[in-house]
Amino acid sequence: MRLVCAPQDFPFVEDGALNVILYGQPGIPEDGQSARGSAGQAAKADFLRKRFEAAPRAWDFLSIALSVVTADLAVRRADSPDGWTREIDLTIAVADAPFWRTQASTIESALKFLSTDRWRISFVDGGMQPAPPRDPARPDEDCVVLLSGGLDSLIGAIDLTTSGKRPLAVSHVVRGDGQNQESFAAAIGGGLQHLALNHNANPPGSTEDSQRARSLIFLAFGILAATSLAAYHDGGQVPLYVCENGFIALNPPLTGARLGSLSTRTAHPEFLNRIREVLAAARLRVPITNPYEHRTKGEMLKACGNQQLLASLASQSVSCGRYRRYNYHHCGRCVPCHIRRSAFLAWGQTDGTSYKFDELGRDDGDHANFDDVRSVAMAIAEVKADGLEAWLGAALSYPKIGDAAAHKYLIKRGLAELSALHHLFGVK
Template sequence: MRLICAPPKITPVNDPPALRVMLYGQAGSPERASAGEAARREIARQKLIPTARAWDFLSIALAVVTADFGVRRDPSPDGWTREIELDIAVQDPGFWSTQAEPLAGTLGFLTTDRWRLRFLPGGMRYTPPSGAKRPASDSVMLLSGGLDSLVGGIDLAAAGRRPFAVSQTVRGDAEKQVDFAAIIGGGLRHIQLNHNVQVPGAPEDSQRGRSLVFIAFGVAIATALAAYARGESVPLFVCENGFIAMNAPLTGIRLGSLSTRTAHPEYLGRLQQILNAADLRVQLFNPYATLTKGEMLANCADQNLLGHLAAVSTSCGRFQRFNYHHCGRCVPCQVRRAAFLRWGRADATSYVFDPLGKDDADHARFDDVRAVAMANAQVRSEGFDRWLGAALASDYVDRGPTKLMLQRGLAELDLLHRTFGVT
């Protein structure tokens, strides 16, 4: 499917049928899509000044997330892999055309789709508001409302940093994002942004590309800081435990983007190369790439604050589906519950499906619970290396420490299952 993400006056040559997308504006028609208008307004309201290249990168990310919502996987021959063509209007099409293949490869790794990107002139120029400000924050962090970013914020503040917290607003997490930003380090500068994608018809549910726009929000804010204006490089912290970041397939059928790759070292490494090529002095860091979630909790610099806030954070992959409660049985919930056991503190989180060992389709027989049980059974019977397979086959992965981290992470999950009697 083809999407044209450009002002209505721009019509590419040999224009076949395509979904027209209005970036930073209203669709104006039920047959069109739109994204980014609310984010543009909020950035302007806070009187921030992202650079032109960062704004182009945000435009690309908004086009990608619109395609991710608007192109369904069902009609694909294999029910998953999509063919997506994007024509994107930017301010510097000459430069971005040199990055079309690296971007397509990065997106292919993230979503396991086939992407083709073309860049057109005439992209929206961000107009700095009067009285624009250059915040004094020394870095940027992505603050999701999740447990890992909570730990990350606490640790960064304890280390003397003053990060600008950037949140991608999600229903059920907006208030806790505000609360966390207000508490961490005595209060962090904070902005909440949303892509606000609107597409004709029912959106695709899988949405593997959302992390790109979250990072693009962070890049845009990083280039608006005083440190960036002084010519410094600005760290952008993407705080995710290494076990989930690697997301090694638990079983042979959980391959590719069926498991998310939003903080995978290869994905972040490929993005960093694109940022470097664009002369965007923003450095992506995941400080917890070789730590399990349990180790993140145990090593957190402010145990009292973490103990106060941990239970109200969000980890569940189905949080909205269960009326903003943790399901307790998806892989992220199991990793969270195992982390509390490793931490040694009572888990006050309310789980919809609490007794994992109960022998029915909602508990021990649920797919994600079975997958974890099967992974640990394979490790016991065939060894860890056989289970791991080719999961570390990437030039961006520090193999030795990562392998040890995955062993420890799987052991945390094994303890969880033994504690609840999962068989």
């Protein structure tokens, strides 16, 4: 599928392409025109309302991310020949097209790793660059932390403040998570300045549910915010903290049926390292850091710098991969719920989370077809029988993954936490 993503005043002339209005509304199609999509208007307005001034290439990076997330929604996997892999051809209007053309292949590779689709990206002039505010606000925070409403980002924000950092909390607003994001920001470090943005990507027609490329928009919001801080305008670096336990970041395929993008790769080191290369080439002084790349979720809980605050908020956080499907309730059986529950067990604190399916070991009609429970059990059994190396196979064989030995040891410890959970519930 072909998409052309550009501001309202761009001369859309692509026959057969989906035209996407960036930072505006699609309006009512004129005679002979097909329906248009849109993305980013609210994010731009909310950011500028604070009188923040971001780097020009940070705005271009946001335009790229908005285009990608809209395409990820618009192109349905069910319509592809194999029912999963999509062909996505994107034309994106940016302010500095000559530079971004030098990065097209790197971005395509990063997106292919993220979603296992085939991406073709081209850049044209005409992208949006807002005029600098007359009286810009320059926040004095020294870093940015992504605050999702989940348990890992909660721990990350707490740890940053207890270590003496002053983070600006940036959230991507998702229905069901907004209240947590606000309450966590208010509770941590005496109250964090909080920037909550939403991509509002809205393609016409039915949309794709898998959303494997959405992590790019999280990073884009964080980068935009980081370049607005006083420290950045003074010529310094502003770290962007993406806090995710290393096991879920690597998300090793539990069985052969969960290969590739069938498991999410939001904070996978291979993906983050590819994006780091793009930011370095763009001279955006925003180093992306995951302080928990080599820690399990249980280890994160046990080492958190403010145990009292964490204990008061942890059960309020959201981890479930099917949270909205179960009416904003943790299912208790998906892989993220598994990892959450095993982490609480390793922590040794009471898990106050309410799970729809609490008893993982039950074998009856209500608890049949627990595919994720079986997948975890099969992984544990295979590692016990054949060893970690045989089970992992080529899961760590990526050129930019980093320290493979450290990742391997982390996976071993993460599986041990999951094994303890299954033993507790008598999963067979």
